Amino acid sequence: MRKILIVDDDQKTRTLLKTYLEKNQYEVYLAHNGESFLAEFNRYADELSLVILDVMLPDTDGFVLCKTVRHRSNVPIIMLTASSDETDRVVGLELGADDYVSKPYSPRELLARIKAIHRRTGMDSAAAPRYYRFVGFTLDTVERTVTDPNGNLVPLTGLDFQLLKYFVEHAGDILDRSALCEGTRGRDSGPLDRFLDVQISRLRLRLNDGGKHPLLIKTVRGAGYVFSADVTSSNA
Template sequence: MRRILIVDDDQKTRTLLKTYLEKNQYAVDLAHDGATFLAEFNRSADELSLVILDVMLPDTDGFALCRTVRQRSNVPIIMLTASSDETDRVVGLELGADDYVSKPYSPRELVARIKAIHRRTGMDNTAAPRYFHFVGFTLDTVARTVTDPAGAPVPLTGLDFQLLKYFVEHAGTILDRSALCEGTRGRGAGPMDRFLDVQISRLRLRLNDGGGNPLLIKTVRGVGYVFSADVTTSHA
């Protein structure tokens, strides 16, 4: 059973989410503040399939917790925010969150986002290949890591990893912004699609694919992007 750790300082919200998620066949652990969350995370990190972080907490904030989690684990992260400010959402994604949900939200919406992340990370498809190989790089969909041709880890945020994974899964296919946003964040292009271009530029740099003529992620002017490298897959 997939296990989720939630931190939220509102007791009613925690109880509601636990009840709803358990009805959808998830095991749920709860925390009411940052200290409790970190203690539980340190105890059960290897068992978790996802964590949910409320941005506003009494002793810290979700951004600090996101940074700490991402330093220790590649577990998917959803952030809950009451702010409508796009900057807060960008900060969370930059720190390594995989998605965000704006308050107020319905438990049904949250479950849909959780399922979408599990699908994108391969947790709901055991037949999918684990490894993707391209020009010496290896992407591991289970460990959620990327290594370069020398075998060194490539530092990526959660959203960077998801974007690269989507590219290699669709290598050779021209992808517009809407498809990329839908494939990496579970929603079509919107106000956040401006951030997509910045994220792609950063991903190119992480892969040493920067400069005026990138070889891996090519821009198709007026259309979108295409991952042009040859990609092979393996299960072990």
């Protein structure tokens, strides 16, 4: 059974989500503030399949917790935000969150986001290959890591990893902005569409693929982007 840790300072919300998600075959741990969240995270970190962070908490904020989690783990993160400000969402994604849900939301919507992340991270697809290799790099879909040709870990946020994973899974295909947004965030391009260009530029730098003429992630004028490297996949 997949285990999810949720931090939200509203008791009714916590209780509602726990009841709803447990009915859908998830094991749920709850926290009411940053301190209790960190205690639970330290206890269950290696067992969690997903973390849900409320942005506004009484003793800290979800961004601080997101940064802390990402320093220690690649577990998928969903941010809950009551703000309509695009900046909050972009900040969360830059810190390593995998998705966000705006308040008010329904438990059904959140469940859909959870399932989408589990599909994208390979947790709902046992037949999918574990490793993707290209020009000396290795992407591990289980550990959610990327190593360079020298065997060193490449520092990627959760969203960076999702974007690269989507590229290697569709190597050689021209991917437009809508496809990339849907493939990495499970939603159509919207307010965060402009963030995609920044994210791709950052990913290129992480892969030493920057400069005027990138070799791995190429821009196709008027059409989108294409991952041009040869990619092989395996389970060993």
